[in-house]
Amino acid sequence: MTKQIIVPFGPQHPVLPEPIHLDLVLEDERVVDAIPSIGYIHRGFEKLVEKREYPEYVYIAERTCGICSFIHGATYCQGIEQIMNLEVPERAQYLRVIWSEYSRMHSHLLWMGLFADSFGFENLFMNAFRIRERILDVMEQTTGGRVIQGSCKIGGVRRDISNEKLDEMHRDLDSIEREIRDLTTVFLQDDSIKHRLRNVGRLSKEDAYHLGASGPTARGSGVAIDLRKTGYGAYGNLNFQLVTDSCGDCYGRCAVRAKELFTSIDLIRQAIQKIPDGPVDIKVTGVPNGEFFARAEQPRGELVHYIKGNGTKFLVRSRIRTPTLTNIPPLVRMLQGCELADVPVIVLSIDPCISCTER
Amino acid sequence: MAYFEMTKTAIKTLLSTPATILYPAQPAKKTALSRGHVTIDESRCISCGTCQRKCPSQAIVVSREAKTWQIDRLRCVVCNSCVDTCPVKCLFMDTQYSSPVIARSVELIAITYVKPVKPEKKDEASA
Numbered sequence: 001m002t003k004q005i006i007v008p009f010g011p012q013h014p015v016l017p018e019p020i021h022l023d024l025v026l027e028d029e030r031v032v033d034a035i036p037s038i039g040y041i042h043r044g045f046e047k048l049v050e051k052r053e054y055p056e057y058v059y060i061a062e063r064t065c066g067i068c069s070f071i072h073g074a075t076y077c078q079g080i081e082q083i084m085n086l087e088v089p090e091r092a093q094y095l096r097v098i099w100s101e102y103s104r105m106h107s108h109l110l111w112m113g114l115f116a117d118s119f120g121f122e123n124l125f126m127n128a129f130r131i132r133e134r135i136l137d138v139m140e141q142t143t144g145g146r147v148i149q150g151s152c153k154i155g156g157v158r159r160d161i162s163n164e165k166l167d168e169m170h171r172d173l174d175s176i177e178r179e180i181r182d183l184t185t186v187f188l189q190d191d192s193i194k195h196r197l198r199n200v201g202r203l204s205k206e207d208a209y210h211l212g213a214s215g216p217t218a219r220g221s222g223v224a225i226d227l228r229k230t231g232y233g234a235y236g237n238l239n240f241q242l243v244t245d246s247c248g249d250c251y252g253r254c255a256v257r258a259k260e261l262f263t264s265i266d267l268i269r270q271a272i273q274k275i276p277d278g279p280v281d282i283k284v285t286g287v288p289n290g291e292f293f294a295r296a297e298q299p300r301g302e303l304v305h306y307i308k309g310n311g312t313k314f315l316v317r318s319r320i321r322t323p324t325l326t327n328i329p330p331l332v333r334m335l336q337g338c339e340l341a342d343v344p345v346i347v348l349s350i351d352p353c354i355s356c357t358e359r
Numbered sequence: 360m361a362y363f364e365m366t367k368t369a370i371k372t373l374l375s376t377p378a379t380i381l382y383p384a385q386p387a388k389k390t391a392l393s394r395g396h397v398t399i400d401e402s403r404c405i406s407c408g409t410c411q412r413k414c415p416s417q418a419i420v421v422s423r424e425a426k427t428w429q430i431d432r433l434r435c436v437v438c439n440s441c442v443d444t445c446p447v448k449c450l451f452m453d454t455q456y457s458s459p460v461i462a463r464s465v466e467l468i469a470i471t472y473v474k475p476v477k478p479e480k481k482d483e484a485s486a
Contacts, residue, residue: 052415059415059438127368130378137388144392144452150438158443159392182368190364 079294092156107299156281197251201346215301220253227297403449410441
């Protein structure tokens with residue numbers, strides 16, 4: 001039997017945007033097992049819920065993640081609204097969909113850039129970030145923040161987008177779509193990229209399902225799960241095709257994200273066409289008393305906010321389950337049997353967001 | 360074989376202007392809604408302390424006795440909560456970011472608001 005050695009990977013590693021530590025058990029150059037550990041950036045967000053009033057906690061919930069911040073805020077608001085039986089105006093629900101989908105696009109573009117960087121394609125990384133900047137510009141013009149939008153509140157949204165601005169956004173989407181098409185063509189057609197990603201980090205459909213993969217990690221293995229299909233918010237009024245890929249390797253996960261960019265563009269177009277006029281928020285009175293599991297689809301998968309109130313201004317418990325946490329067991333399975341040189345690419349292929357995971 | 364998929368983008372990039380700007384020679388992009396830093400009109404503040412209570416990062420301290428409004432710029436997360444909830448609308452969001460500092464300090468602003476004196480009705484009645 002070959003001698004086994006342990007190589008530490010992370011928490012500081014050039015390819016990792018955030019700190020996760022993996023102990024890689026190697027036999028020669030082959031990884032036989034990976035032992036993950038987290039706990040480098042715990043910030044105690046969930047405890048803070050006892051110290052801040054429930055309307056102010058939206059700002060904190062939003063700051064859980066620096067990429068999918070809007071969806072965190074919106075999910076928390078959904079939970080409180082369910083507990084308090086609030087009817088959110090339809091225009092606010094459509095605006096939430098528009099901002100959520102812009103968030104998804106900027107998250108996927110950021111991931112594609114980082115992924116290109118992980119397999120050594122620096123130009124593509126720059127290119128993805130250039131397109132992402134255009135989406136961030138739209139975010140800043142409509143909400144005032146580039147990555148922390150702060151536009152969601154309990155009972156609606158804090159800002160309205162004028163119909164003229166919505167038309168302008170609709171027009172801009174055409175040129176953004178063209179640029180994204182050029183970018184994704186490189187990812188999906190270029191032979192050197194295919195060669196690097198095909199058959200790397202394979203995850204079977206059964207493993208993906210049983211190990212609890214979510215989001216593009218699950219869909220890249222052919223498991224058709226997308227919470228948007230449950231029709232929360234205004235998603236029930238919009239039509240879209242669920243993107244899956246049967247490859248189950250890094251290329252499959254990349255293809256799912258590339259195609260989801262177009263789904264997001266399509267969803268924004270539909271939302272802009274269907275958005276009704278009317279108020280964007282309602283007056284909220286009273287305090288939440290009860291508990292609720294609010295779920296939403298994040299760029300990385302299924303997000304769960306558990307909220308419990310006891311009839312005071314301060315909530316008793318908040319628990320955030322993020323998609324990266326459920327994607328770590330599938331990651332360990334992907335790593336088993338791979339080459340050491342493929343580890344950075346495989347780790348990035350689940351789009352790890354450790355700051356979310358540890359809160 | 361698809362080896363030169365990037366060529367189209369490369370040529371386009373070569374013929375277009377750079378995507379980046381020469382900051383600080385050129386000013387950074389700002390929009391009308393951009394959240395930079397909070398400013399106060401001290402002549403209108405009634406020292407009610409709503410901004411202090413509604414601040415999620417506890418960056419604002421309002422003293423009714425000393426008539427001061429104090430903000431810790433490094434604690435402030437620029438969420439716009441105080442601006443939204445101020446009852447007399449004396450807080451504003453400036454689009455420029457607060458300037459960099461080398462030591463932690465708080466910004467102390469003296470409130471100059473003077474409560475208008477109500478005319479005494481009793482005297483008028485007696486007169």
